[in-house]
Amino acid sequence: MSTIGVVQDLTGFFLSVGMVGAGVAVLCALIALTALAQGAAGVTGGAVAVWIGGALLSLTSGFSGQWLPAIIAGGSLVAALALGGVARVVLRSLQLRVKAVPVEASEAAATVTTIAQPARQLSVRTVTPESIR
Structure with a gap:
């Protein structure tokens, strides 16, 4: 096999590895977005850590002259x-x-039950030897 053939085969391999890496990076970015919106800092950190690996894999497509997977991974x-921070503010x-709303409703319900039921009178009962028999 000639050198040109080897280079073409490696180009195809590196491009496919870069596309898989970009896919992993985009998936981890979506997980980070939802975790950030829910306020789960640990899951967000884990997703970003795995995103780094996917982004590094997406850089291998640069050996074939295709930089689009790396751009997609970084942009994701x-x-x-950005969207996770906005979603967090909206959800909060x-x-x-x-x-x-339920606090006002529960206060109204507590007022109604207080008015409807009379307060209980507590009394102290003294126990004597004659009351035990």
Whole structure:
């Protein structure tokens, strides 16, 4: 096999490895986005750590002259971190809005039950030897 044939075979191999690496990086960026939106810092850190490996694999496509997988991998994490931060703010505001409504409803329910039921009178009972029989 000539040198040109070997180079063409390696180019195809490096391109496919770069595409797989970009796919792993995009998948990890999506996991980081959802974890960041939910406030799970450990999962976000783990997803970004695996993203680094995928991004390094996507750089191998550069040996075949194709830089698009590396650009996609890098852009996916930037977009995930930006959108995850925005999603976190939106989810927290929605959670606060939802929690505010039941508190008012539970206060109204507590007021209704307090008015409907009279308060119990507690008394102290003294135990004597004659009351035991």
